[in-house]
Amino acid sequence: MVSNNLFLEILLILIKIAVVLGIVLLHAAYTVYAERKIIGRMQARLGPTEVGPYGLLQPIADLLKLLTKEDIIPLEAERLIFLVAPLIVLTFAIVNLSVIPFHPSFIIADVNIGILLILAGASLAVYGIILGGWSSGSKYSLLGGLRSAAQVLSYEIPLGMSLAGVILAAESFKLSDIVNHQAQSFFGMNAIPQILGFIVFLICAFAETNRAPFDLPEAESELVAGYVTEYSGFRMGMFFLAEYISIYVMSLLIVHCYFGGWTLPGWLLTIFPPLKFVPAPLILLIKVYFFVFLFIWVRATYPRYRFDQLMSMCWKILIPVSLLNFLIVAFLKRGGF
Amino acid sequence: MARPLFMSIFLLLFLALFLLLFRQKKVVYQFLVYLVMMVLLGIVYLFLGSEFLMAFQIIVYAGAILVMFLFFLYLYPEEEFKIQDMRNSTLIKTLIPSLLFVITLILILFTFDVREYEASASVYSVKELAKLIYNQYPLAIFLLAFILTYPMIAIYLLMKGSESDD
Amino acid sequence: MINYSFFAGEKVFYLIASIIILSGFYLLFTKKNLLLAILALEIVFNGINLMFATVSFYYGDLTGQMIVLLSLSVAAASFAIGLILVLNYYRLKRSLNIEGMTELRERIEDGDRDGND
Structure with a gap:
């Protein structure tokens, strides 16, 4: 019943959703980092510096911490x-x-x-x-x-x-x-x-x-x-x-x-x-x-x-x-x- | 082809929610069933060709009025909502007339099949609706705007009241 | 084989509307609570709105949608005002029980005062 055209259309929409979600989730993760860094600078602190160069891997470390914690x-x-x-x-x-x-x-x-x-x-x-x-x-x-x-x-x-x-x-x-x-x-x-x-x-x-x-x-x-x-x-x-x-x-x-x-x-x-x-x-x-x-x-x-x-x-x-x-x-x- | 499929799914969903309502004892859960019903009703409006009603239903009804109600549900002590009339005789006395009413309503609507109704407009769009409202019902839209100021004042009073209460 | 034409027509919308109306009645009759009574009446309101929108779509008249818009805003107004009345009633009586609302009844002198008629 399902025509080939409809299948392609659904696949296209799924790819679009994946692209948007990927971009936005990445941005959201790094906004946390940016927020800590910018507020740190505004309050004369350094913000996160430990994980990776300039603390750039901090969001990934945070994510791992949240996932492994007890619910x-x-x-x-x-x-x-x-x-x-x-x-x-x-x-x-x-x-x-x-x-x-x-x-x-x-x-x-x-x-x-x-x-x-x-x-x-x-x-x-x-x-x-x-x-x-x-x-x-x-x-x-x-x-x-x-x-x-x-x-x-x-x-x-x-x-x-x-x-x-x-x-x-x-x-x-x-x-x-x-x-x-x-x-x-x-x-x-x-x-x-x-x-x-x-x-x-x-x-x-x-x-x-x-x-x-x-x-x-x-x-x-x-x-x-x-x-x-x-x-x-x-x-x-x-x-x-x-x-x-x-x-x-x-x-x-x-x-x-x-x-x-x-x-x-x-x-x-x-x-x-x-x-x-x-x-x-x-x-x-x-x-x-x-x-x-x-x-x-x-x-x-x-x-x-x-x-x-x-x-x-x-x-x-x-x-x-x-x-x-x-x-x-x-x-x-x-x-x- | 898609329309009968979706409509049967919606009918089943509403039936399931109605049966779920009988199983719930706590008020908050019953309220949540109603909330899901109202959001689904908004989606049903979409099948009736009126996106604007769908948006209005979800923003005004599910988004504002029912939030206000939930706010109130938490203001009162929980014992207030446990007063329940469990006597079967009262339930039958009240439910049977309402069932009869709904069944006769349905019967009348199902047998009422007048196809020679004169259609006044055939295009369904927000702009068409706006034209109709502003050209034929200016008084109604004025009344609507006037009435809508009441809930605004009422919400303001509510917020002040709940602040000064404790 | 199931007849699909039933689900394509307007009758399925009437069924959904009646389910909503009945669920409103159920809450109204089982709970003796002022706040929940207001909610139940609003649910019944919504079922009737759906009937208006259905007739408006299947008979090609936009006036039905117009009436739904008007009645939704009236519902919003009446809901807010009803909630304020409930708030003030609770301040006076410290209870939300519907059966306690007997202020309009003729006051009976102490002695033979039973709640039933």
């Missing part, structure tokens, strides 16, 4: 949910990668509603954190999970609202359409007319990935390690892997929605023509690396927010500002930009 399940834990929770977080973090284009011709699934699928994946991944926190049977874990629920629930709204401006400008939910629209538009990238939306999106991206300065769910000084307190071995590693993958997803989303993805703005090319010869993947890679660096930089610089400050900032500042951004985009659209 402890607490007595108080709800066994099934405790075992499944890290898998939920990791799965939905990886699913988000499938709708993101990496090159004009390289995308696993070019679906109609790419942006909405990423939002859906991000909102479903929260369940892993809440359930993991609750099923550990520890007070610190439960508090971390509840904080995470409140935080992500609140920050999903300004995130979606700031993306609404981008969608209105491009008249499409497809990420590749959004990138192409920016390349043809007057400003060359969405970040210039929608600077308010970009700032809101950046802040919400920090909150969605549970990174500093919004790392309240795993605040070391208040809750031992939040929802990861009771996890050990490879399951803890899954949580961390999911966190670093979602940093990459958010950076890719920022680059695609506000900085033109793999294209450079037209006015920059007229000022400096040799930039035309830079290959598209390199442009994307440099932009993504910058935002990953920004994630690490902010962690080393800013102190943590208090919980009520976090909530009031979301509801009293970010949501009105993102609505204002939406209105500005609507008027620009009417003006013909």
Whole structure:
């Protein structure tokens, strides 16, 4: 029954998935190394130096350590949910990668509603954190999970609202359409007319990935390690892997929605023509690396927010500002930009 | 060819989840069954040609409303959820009318086969839906926007309430 | 040989919708809890939404999808407000039992006060 053509198509998709997973997992592993090195330098330390030249083999040593450690399940834990929770977080973090284009011709699934699928994946991944926190049977874990629920629930709204401006400008939910629209538009990238939306999106991206300065769910000084307190071995590693993958997803989303993805703005090319010869993947890679660096930089610089400050900032500042951004985009659209 | 296969799989999945519901004693597990049902319902919408509804169902329903509910489930002591009406007479008294209702509904829907219904639109896309909404139902969309401000205020109050509680 | 045409038509969607509605009823009738009652009603809501979307697809009328959008947002609003009401009820009564909600009943003087009618 299965035709030869269908078989080839499935094989092609499998190869694409393998390539994307390989690249992203390697990047996630070395982002841990980069984070330790960069934060070390910013705090006048050296960071890891022992394993390999300049400590370059440190991620592999970490991986071996996590794999060989004992997987402890607490007595108080709800066994099934405790075992499944890290898998939920990791799965939905990886699913988000499938709708993101990496090159004009390289995308696993070019679906109609790419942006909405990423939002859906991000909102479903929260369940892993809440359930993991609750099923550990520890007070610190439960508090971390509840904080995470409140935080992500609140920050999903300004995130979606700031993306609404981008969608209105491009008249499409497809990420590749959004990138192409920016390349043809007057400003060359969405970040210039929608600077308010970009700032809101950046802040919400920090909150969605549970990174500093919004790392309240795993605040070391208040809750031992939040929802990861009771996890050990490879399951803890899954949580961390999911966190670093979602940093990459958010950076890719920022680059695609506000900085033109793999294209450079037209006015920059007229000022400096040799930039035309830079290959598209390199442009994307440099932009993504910058935002990953920004994630690490902010962690080393800013102190943590208090919980009520976090909530009031979301509801009293970010949501009105993102609505204002939406209105500005609507008027620009009417003006013909 | 693929559609009947997928639909039969979905029907079996829903049946399995329904039977699983009877086996669960703990509230959180029952809630998880409902959660899986709602996410699957979003995928079923995909087979009805409306990707937008699927996204709306998963983002708003599974992603926001049910997270809010789970938040509440942990706020209350666990003994509150153990009050269960185990008397069989009450169960029969209540379940039989609802079963009758659902069966008659199904019977009416199965025998109702009017094919000469006038189709107003044949294209299924987000843009078509948006055109319909903004051209024919401006009042409804205004109401919708107005109503959606309620949960926002409500969530804010909830978060404040749970903070000041302890 | 199984007849596949049943699974290609709209009737399988009605079956799925009825399963969702029944599972909502099951929770509503077995648990005497205010919070779970709200959840159960929302589940029933979803089953009816699926019927709307089915009819909208098979009879070619986009109004059905429109109604689902509207009712989903109404459900979101009613859910949030219902949760706040439950929170305040719990603060007053320290209990979530539905059977304790007898405030509207005529107050009986102490003496012959039994819970049943």
